[in-house]
Structure formats: C-alpha cells, structure tokens
Amino acid sequence: MKPPQQAVILCGGLGTRLRPFTDSMPKPMIPVNGRPFLEHLLEQLTAHGIRRFLLLTGYLGEQIRVYFGDGSSWGWEVDYAHGPVEWDTGRRLWEARQQMEPRFLLLYSDNFVQFPMDRLMALHRTEQVSLSLLLAPKAKGNIRVSAVGRIEAYDKSRASHSLNFVEVGYMIVDRDRVLNVFPTLKNHPDFGFSDVLEHLAGMSQLAGLVVRDPYHSISDPHRLELMRSYLKPKRLLLIDRDGVINQKAPRGEYIRTWGEFKWIPETRQAMKELAARGFKFIVISNQAGIARGMVDPAVLEQIHRNMITELRKDGVEILGVYVCPHHWDENCDCRKPAAGLFFRVSRDHLLRMDHTIYIGDDSRDCLAAYNAGCLSILVGQGHNDDATSKVRPSLTAETVPDAISWISAHFHNWEGSIAANGVSFKNPIRTGITL
Numbered sequence: 001m002k003p004p005q006q007a008v009i010l011c012g013g014l015g016t017r018l019r020p021f022t023d024s025m026p027k028p029m030i031p032v033n034g035r036p037f038l039e040h041l042l043e044q045l046t047a048h049g050i051r052r053f054l055l056l057t058g059y060l061g062e063q064i065r066v067y068f069g070d071g072s073s074w075g076w077e078v079d080y081a082h083g084p085v086e087w088d089t090g091r092r093l094w095e096a097r098q099q100m101e102p103r104f105l106l107l108y109s110d111n112f113v114q115f116p117m118d119r120l121m122a123l124h125r126t127e128q129v130s131l132s133l134l135l136a137p138k139a140k141g142n143i144r145v146s147a148v149g150r151i152e153a154y155d156k157s158r159a160s161h162s163l164n165f166v167e168v169g170y171m172i173v174d175r176d177r178v179l180n181v182f183p184t185l186k187n188h189p190d191f192g193f194s195d196v197l198e199h200l201a202g203m204s205q206l207a208g209l210v211v212r213d214p215y216h217s218i219s220d221p222h223r224l225e226l227m228r229s230y231l232k233p234k235r236l237l238l239i240d241r242d243g244v245i246n247q248k249a250p251r252g253e254y255i256r257t258w259g260e261f262k263w264i265p266e267t268r269q270a271m272k273e274l275a276a277r278g279f280k281f282i283v284i285s286n287q288a289g290i291a292r293g294m295v296d297p298a299v300l301e302q303i304h305r306n307m308i309t310e311l312r313k314d315g316v317e318i319l320g321v322y323v324c325p326h327h328w329d330e331n332c333d334c335r336k337p338a339a340g341l342f343f344r345v346s347r348d349h350l351l352r353m354d355h356t357i358y359i360g361d362d363s364r365d366c367l368a369a370y371n372a373g374c375l376s377i378l379v380g381q382g383h384n385d386d387a388t389s390k391v392r393p394s395l396t397a398e399t400v401p402d403a404i405s406w407i408s409a410h411f412h413n414w415e416g417s418i419a420a421n422g423v424s425f426k427n428p429i430r431t432g433i434t435l
Helices: 036-047 063-069 090-095 117-127 174-181 193-202 221-231 265-276 297-313 338-350 363-372 387-389 400-419
Strands: 006-011 051-055 077-081 103-108 131-137 141-147 151-154 167-172 206-210 238-239 278-284 320-324 356-361 375-379 395-397
Touching: 006 036, 006 090, 036 051, 036 103, 036 174, 051 117, 063 077, 090 265, 103 151, 103 238, 117 131, 117 167, 117 206, 141 167, 141 206, 151 193, 151 206, 151 356, 167 174, 167 206, 174 363, 221 238, 238 338, 265 400, 320 338, 356 363, 356 400, 363 375, 395 400
Parallel strands: 006 051, 006 103, 051 077, 131 206, 238 278, 238 356, 278 320, 356 375, 375 395
Antiparallel strands: 103 167, 131 167, 141 151
C-alpha cells in the first residue's frame, strides 16, 4: 500500500470569522510572516514528498490561482477545481472526483499540525479503512476512538458524551471507497464533508491517529496571531542536562547538590558560541531521583537556578528547564523516551518541532526526539545499543562543539525557506487591508 502522492485542499470557504480581512481576500491567502498561509501548508507537505496539489477553490478563488499558477515556481504541480461559493465541502469533493488520484491526502486550508505521515500511513494500512486522519484531544469533542485507533463514534453536533477528540484534517483517503458513500448524501441540502465522516464512522471505516503536539489554526484573529508566532523561525535548541551540560553521576546515583554539579567545559563553550550566533536553549531532563526520594525537588530547583545564572554570565540564555520527576515504572507521558515534555515546550514557546533540534547523550534522547517529530544530535562515544539502531540520530558527534556547524546550517536552511520559493508575498492583488 503506497502513501499518497497528491494532496487535495479545501479552499472554498468564506472565512467569516476572519472578517474584515476576508472581505477582499480568501482565507488561505491571509499573510503569515510575509507569505500566504496556504504556501506554508504546501511547503510542509513538500517535506513529506508531496508535490502534486489539487486546490478546491470557491470564494475569491481567482486570487489563489493568480498567486500559485501551475506551481512550477516552487517545483510543484498545482491544479484547481473551482465551484460556486454556495457549495459545501462535500459537493466540492464530489465535483472534483475526476481530478483525484486513487489515494490522496485531504486537508483543510486553515489548520497546521506536525504531520507524521509514516505513522498515519501505518495505521491506515493496519486498520484497512477507507479514511484515516489526525486527531487532537479536546474535552468537548466530536469523536471517540479505540485504543488501536479505530474511530467508534463521530457526532458533528458534539451533543454526545464521552467524545474527547476532534479531527484536524490531514486525511489519507482511498478515493473510490469514500466516494461510494456520496450518492446517499449528495442530494442533502447541507451536504458537507462532516456528513461523510459521520457516515464512514457508522460503517467502522474511519481510523484516527492522535497527535499530542498542539495544532494551530488561522480560523479567527486570535488564532491567526498565534499561527504567525508559531511559524516564525526561532533559534531555540533543546538540550539534555546530565551527560551533556554537566558530568553524569555514577550509575544509580543523581546530582543532589550544586557542589556535585560539574560542568562539561566543551559544552559550556559551545553554548557560548551558539548564543553568539543568536541561539537560546531549553533544558529537558529526566530526574527519577525525585520519585526515588534521592533528590530534593527544592534543591534541584536551586541547582537549575545556579546553572542558569552561571550560563547567563557567558551570554547564554536558558528559557526554561523541563523536568520529569517520575519513576520509570510510573508510565508517565513525560519521561523520555516519551515526548510529553517536548509537547509542553512546543505549547509554551509556540515551537515548531520539525524545525527543532534536541541534543542528548543517550539513545532514549533520540527516541524521544523522534516521538516529538524533531531532529536529534547524539553526543559522546560508544552508542551502539539497540535503541539507537531503531531510531538513528540525525547527527552523531563526540562533543557539542563538533555539532555547531551542522546546527547552524540546519537553522540557516529553515530560515531561508521562509523567504525562498520565489518572492515574498508576490501576489499582485491589492486588498486595501493592513495585516
């Protein structure tokens, strides 16, 4: 079963919650850091190997066509299916069916979330359903999903109880199997794609993959501003503590006092050099000594305050220290290799994980980074254990200074992509609105 090579994107809505911005501009074209939001979305999909796009346009759709054309300026193939503003999402898909490939990725044009294509495809393959999509936790949602990922209930009215997930889009669609349900729905006056999803759920033909990294949207002015912050490049590095910043305690022991905290000089110098290049840091560390009663939480906080103060003298800024205090038998979601702390960092700092690097000294650090969707650097020697072979680090280096050039190059590429791909907001259409 091959992954999709085409993405179909619903771009026809009125965007009423974004007025007055959308009075003269379709929602997907709202500027985000100098470029239309839709361009950021297509760029994200390009990183997953998708370069063929079908844009289902409606309201002010000509602006989208003028800007993107055939997509050749980006190395893409862009086609369009335009329909009246009055068409709902289900009708748009039905009318464009001849332009869809047998398996495609379907997205909304106002959401952005970290997208684990390999995991979503694995779920789709295992469950053998007609459609698989990404889910986000929400207290009052519209979806209930089983432990294995099969969607058991979908209620677009959100009136039912015990529904604690919502769909965020990014759907793998098997065209013919999904279109088979359309004839029973397409004559309904309010035929939207949510009706299709509800119908498929009733047939046990939906699967959902839960993503813990927060999703973002441009659906209203407040969320638009958050999206702009989220997609803005940030020179922010995630870094482990023991074995990277300071020398590790003997096996089975922990750093319990500031006097036991011994710097790794090479790392401290590297952090100083990276800070001079504009980088800031966030520390993510397992500290099971708290749960074992071997480390006093108040003393640990003082150690971290001292560490931050000393690094500040070098011009190094630590924005936060995130600690898992749990025992390894507690099965928490924050102890590496689980990625709970990474998602907390992403939420707190509006950090885009696929443009982030984590530096650690243990294979579990690499696995945690993989689970969070970010790159990893493994420092030190002798890392040949099984976990490393399962999730290879993005870079292996003896010391942090050895990774400085690689780190700088990656951030340079990420930052460059924001202004690349043609000119910045090249759309010639005048809107009369200052955003």
